[in-house]
Amino acid sequence: MFGFIGAGNMVSALVKGAHANGFLTGENCLITDKSGISGPALAKSVAGRYLVSNLEVAKQSDVLVLGVKPQHILAVLAELRSVLETHQPLVISLAAGVKLEDIQMTAGSDVPVLRMMPNVNAAVQASMTAIVPGQNCTDEHIELALKFARTFGEAMQIQESELPIFTALAGCSPAWIFDLIDAFAMAGVKYGISKANASRIVTQAFLGSATLVREATETGTKSTANLIDQVCSPGGTTIAGLLAMQAAGSRHSAVEAVDAAVMQDMILGKK
Numbered sequence: 001m002f003g004f005i006g007a008g009n010m011v012s013a014l015v016k017g018a019h020a021n022g023f024l025t026g027e028n029c030l031i032t033d034k035s036g037i038s039g040p041a042l043a044k045s046v047a048g049r050y051l052v053s054n055l056e057v058a059k060q061s062d063v064l065v066l067g068v069k070p071q072h073i074l075a076v077l078a079e080l081r082s083v084l085e086t087h088q089p090l091v092i093s094l095a096a097g098v099k100l101e102d103i104q105m106t107a108g109s110d111v112p113v114l115r116m117m118p119n120v121n122a123a124v125q126a127s128m129t130a131i132v133p134g135q136n137c138t139d140e141h142i143e144l145a146l147k148f149a150r151t152f153g154e155a156m157q158i159q160e161s162e163l164p165i166f167t168a169l170a171g172c173s174p175a176w177i178f179d180l181i182d183a184f185a186m187a188g189v190k191y192g193i194s195k196a197n198a199s200r201i202v203t204q205a206f207l208g209s210a211t212l213v214r215e216a217t218e219t220g221t222k223s224t225a226n227l228i229d230q231v232c233s234p235g236g237t238t239i240a241g242l243l244a245m246q247a248a249g250s251r252h253s254a255v256e257a258v259d260a261a262v263m264q265d266m267i268l269g270k271k
């Protein structure tokens with residue numbers, strides 16, 4: 001049985017993806033929340049069961065996914081500690097920043113805990129998800145977590161020290177990419193195209209470019225630099241635009257975004 005505490009943006013995306021895959025069904029999915037609004041709606045959409053109490057969900061779950069904000073996760077774990085120590089479900093934290101050490105200490109020293117960092121693209125089974133197992137996780141726990149994560153995209157096991165940069169590059173980047181898509185679409189509007197058409201054009205460009213990069217890098221045929229060269233005709237429109245974009249700080253702003261996210265991850269971890 002999979003239990004979800006929190007039914008917000010991330011859990012909704014992940015449950016939707018895992019349900020589309022057929023992994024989560026009405027039979028193996030329990031959901032709870034705080035307000036009694038988002039949880040019942042999510043449970044209904046996947047034919048899962050909504051329970052009003054965190055403790056009830058924890059008692060009935062073999063895998064307990066904590067999808068509450070980083071600021072709330074330790075309080076929720078403290079509330080559940082005695083149930084977790086007795087039942088020993090695999091506890092999966094989605095929280096950015098909050099360290100395994102703190103999760104373990106609050107959940108109880110024998111409880112298997114694991115950090116997972118998915119992203120909202122899980123809703124369309126296109127997340128890039130990392131898992132970091134804690135000291136009590138067995139190979140079976142790790143396999144189960146990877147199997148679960150692969151129902152809503154790709155998944156990999158990494159070290160906890162790599163999670164801040166992974167969180168920036170995979171967890172946060174969808175928002176930055178949505179913002180870029182919106183910015184290019186607004187440029188289309190400036191030139192008289194409707195926002196809807198401009199968004200559709202730009203979205204297909206992002207989708208196609210990402211697919212091409214993945215194919216070229218996986219087959220080892222071309223690097224991203226080769227692909228850039230392929231589009232930039234000498235004296236053409238693309239090189240003019242690319243140099244303008246770089247002069248405006250596009251590359252620097254990407255690194256600045258990552259730096260700020262990594263810094264915020266550290267701040268969340270200290271709270």
Ligand SMILES: NC(=O)C1=CN([C@@H]2O[C@H](COP(=O)(O)OP(=O)(O)OC[C@H]3O[C@@H](n4cnc5c(N)ncnc54)[C@H](OP(=O)(O)O)[C@@H]3O)[C@@H](O)[C@H]2O)C=CC1
Nearest residue numbers: 006007008009010033034035038067068069070094095096
């Ligand atoms: N959003 C994202 O793209 C990503 C988020 N994450 C992580 O996922 C976690 C959730 O983020 P996100 O989904 O965006 O947050 P949301 O605010 O959308 O959702 C948080 C959920 O937690 C519930 N909640 C809060 N307190 C309690 C409580 N005491 N008991 C039970 N439920 C509670 C809320 O209930 P209610 O709905 O009733 O208010 C809500 O459903 C965070 O830790 C974040 O770091 C990780 C990767 C990506």
Ligand SMILES: O=C(O)[C@@H]1CCC=N1
Nearest residue numbers: 095096167170171172
């Ligand atoms: O903004 C956040 O903190 C969460 C973690 C990664 C994406 N959203």
